[in-house]
Amino acid sequence: MVKSFALAARLLRGGGRHGLLGTVLTLAAVTVSTALLLAAIAANSAFAARTERTAWQTPASVSESEATAIQFSRNEYFGDRAITVIRLAALKPGAPVPPGLDAFPAPGQFYASPALRDALSSGDLAARFPPLTGDIPEAELAGPDQLVAVIGMDPGAVSMKAQNMEQTPTWINGFGDGESVEALIYDILLKIATALVAAPLLIFGAAAARLTVARRDTRLAALRLVGATPAQVVAMTAAEAVLTAAVGAVLGALIYLMGFAGLAQIPMQGSNWFTGDLWVGVPWLLGVLIAVPLMTGASAVIGLRQVVVSPLGVARRQTPPGLRFVRLLAVVAALIAASLMTAQSSTTVIMVVLAMVFLALNLAGPFIVSVIGRISAAFARTPARLLAARRLVDDPRSAWRTVAGVALTGFIAGFIGLLSPSAIEADTGRTQVAVESSIVTTESADAALTAAGLTARVDSADPGVVRVLATPDEVEKVKTALATIDPGAPLTADSDSVVQGTIMLGDIQVGVRIVLIVSFLVAIASAGIAGASSVLDRRRTYSLLRLAGTPLKVLDRARALETRLPLIVMGGGSIIAGVICGLPFAVAGMFSVAGMVTLGICVVIGFLGVAAASGLSRPLLRSVTVVGVAPQE
Incomplete structure (x- = not known):
């Protein structure tokens, strides 16, 4: 095998200008395939890492008798940005501490992700939450731009018993084994996208071994006619393809590594990516660097049947049998x-x-x-x-x-x-904003709206729920006004x-x-x-x-x-x-x-x-x- 690689290297060097160009074409094909294949693998590994980090935001539910805490997670919105608001209330001693926090949040405590902390500089948004207690580390977030709020609540608060706020409270005794429906949807879409991208890449990479096939087949047929055995021809072909593909695979890996910063800027689920998430890991990198040359060599060998069986026909350029x-x-x-x-x-x-x-x-x-x-x-x-x-x-x-x-x-x-x-x-018509709180009443809501200088007033008041009709331009101001009554209480709008x-x-x-x-x-x-x-x-x-x-x-x-x-x-x-x-x-x-x-x-x-x-x-x-x-x- 060593002799085959040595001979293949000599054939590559002695192929002349056109032979060198053929080698460069194969090299380019393998480089492109490897870089994009690693990027596809990186996308999957990044999403898996993101899902694992954020599992605590939607923990698995247990029976009420086993629960030590109650959690209410939902997305709320400020303009065109989603905020993951997590309300937690301890039911008994030993409540699980959310990842990244020092202790279970007491009623009234508020922890924010770095991006949300920066966004709180807007007075309208800051008024919707209690005073800030501390930060949520980035290691527990989907990405650097994710807006996450963790609010400590009293288990008897009405907002912790909501049945009409898109999601019912979850009984928990830990933060593991969680996965949201949204994550499942994204996972399915990502796998389909990966299949659509990877299949042409693999076929393109395998086809790279068949570039300049006629010239190579003629050369190998000549070697067969002067006495080379089929095994020697196969070994030389595989060695030549593997050598070229190995260099291309390394170049493709370098391109992938240099593209980290660009890939991380592609937004998904409302946030960019942490650069480290896009690292496929040493096992995957080595696997691709080994698999691509081997696949290219195998593809080249598969196409040698005519050279091995009928070298004279190849040398005479006979038309191959029909398909x-x-x-x-x-x-x-x-x-x-x-x-x-x-x-x-x-x-x-x-x-x-x-x-x-x-x-x-x-x-x-x-x-x-x-x-x-x-x-x-x-x-x-x-x-x-x-x-x-x-x-x-x-x-x-x-x-x-x-x-x-x-x-x-x-x-x-x-x-x-x-x-x-x-x-x-x-919808360009009027928009409903619904607020649920243990202390919000029609009178307090109207007073808060008046104090904010808004013309919107309470449209209806069901038990525990106050609804206000407002124009689209007033929605965010109405949310802020109502939040001042009970900071951290759930707010939602039709929009x-x-x-x-x-x-x-x-x-x-x-x-x-x-x-x-x-x-x-x-x-x-x-x-x-x-x-x-x-x-x-x-x-x-x-x-x-x-x-x-x-x-x-x-x-x-x-x-x-x-x-x-x-x-x-x-x-x-x-x-x-x-x-x-x-x-x-x-x-x-x-x-x-x-x-x-x-x-x-x-x-x-x-x-x-x-x-x-x-x-x-x-x-x-x-x-x-x-x-x-x-x-x-």
């Missing part, structure tokens, strides 16, 4: 399974089905490309179109590698493009649901855009790298055609059509397939016009980007078809 129709059946089966998913399907089912679709598309892609080539050849009316069509028929696998990223991205865009919901529009929905839908939109942007960037990079690799693979053919008198513009036109034809068919078809698979989720209420607009913009930009990336191969084509230079391998 079988059964590949298309795999796509049909996967799409049928995807269309049967619903919004109620489990996360595991959704991820498995999406993985099946990606693998099926990658399997059937070359067959569909070959069909496109046959149809195009039958209707070709120009030399460029005929050359492009024949190339698609002769080597559909190479053509597929150029557009594979677009096809997989098209499916992603179609699937999630419809699921980018529009923002919730606020709060708008803010809550806007925050979650905003996070979904951010996630959709990130997935689409990353996917299209991978597709563009894949098209550019694979296009340049394809030119290097066929430089002898291009040179012979040029020497035979074929104009350079005809060759360039054929090269462009070779990408454009499958790009339109496969890209468009995969978008339609993604839309069909996403319809069950859209029907469940997630469809929006904004999603369609986002999808359209991303598709246009993506296709233009892929076309531009493919056009970057034009100077390379000119350099490998210099008239008067004998074609060499």
Whole structure:
């Protein structure tokens, strides 16, 4: 094996200018894949760390007889910002101390997160809480921007017995094993997004080993013909791929490490991220650095069957056997399974089905490309179109590698493009603000409103609840006025649901855009790298055609059509397939016009980007078809 690595290193160094360029292309592909794969893993580890840290904010409930304290957690709102307000009351000695605090908060004590403490400089917000007692450490928060308040209460207070404030009190004897419904929703969405991003990355990374495949296969076939054994050929191929991929993996890891600060600024759940949360950890980092080269080497070895079995055929450039129709059946089966998913399907089912679709598309892609080539050849009316069509028929696998990223991205865009919901529009009419407190009465509420100089008055007073009607512009002032009666008492407005929905839908939109942007960037990079690799693979053919008198513009036109034809068919078809698979989720209420607009913009930009990336191969084509230079391998 050591000799194989030594020989592979010599072959890499002695490959000439074009051989070096091929190695650089593979290196670039592996670098991009590794960096984005580590970023996807970091997102999951960061969310897991955030969920673990904030579990105490929504602890698991126990029976009333076992409880030592009672907790009431809910989101309240100040403008467009959510504040997690946690009210705690001890029921008996031994009440659990909230993480980060020195003792269980006594009635009237108020602890705030650093971000909330800074926000209290606003008089309107400060008036809603008791005097500040202390801080909640950042180590117990979702992120540096999370607004959290912990208020000590008397267990007999009316606000600790609320049944109509969106959440009933929780009986607790500890702060472990908690998880909110919101966290579960975000976890499901994140896993789906990870599957959508990771699958194309893994396929792109594996395809990197097949770049400049024709040149390598010819070289290895020559070695087989002069006496190299199949085992030696396999060892050399694996060593060459592993060496290149190892360097690319290290470069990708460095890019990921340098991107910490940028990733941490992506807001989610109303807060940015702690930089340390985005560190995947040494085990994951080493695992990726080992797995990526091994996967690349395995992919390179898998493609050696023809070199090992028929080296003479490779050396003579015989057309490989055709692809079988059964590949298309795999796509049909996967799409049928995807269309049967619903919004109620489990996360595991959704991820498995999406993985099946990606693998099926990658399997059937070359067959569909070959069909496109046959149809195009039958209707070709120009030399460029005929050359492009024949190339698609002769080597559909190479053509597929150029557009594979677009096809997989098209499916992603179609699937999630419809699921980018529009923002919730606020009600411009009058808004209700409901306050519940043991001492708030109609008279005290009216007095507080008058003292604040507000025209709003109590509209109704049910037992224990006072409701005030106010215009949208007065809502925050009404909340502050009523809070002065009983600082820390629950406050809610009809418009709060708008803010809550806007925050979650905003996070979904951010996630959709990130997935689409990353996917299209991978597709563009894949098209550019694979296009340049394809030119290097066929430089002898291009040179012979040029020497035979074929104009350079005809060759360039054929090269462009070779990408454009499958790009339109496969890209468009995969978008339609993604839309069909996403319809069950859209029907469940997630469809929006904004999603369609986002999808359209991303598709246009993506296709233009892929076309531009493919056009970057034009100077390379000119350099490998210099008239008067004998074609060499």
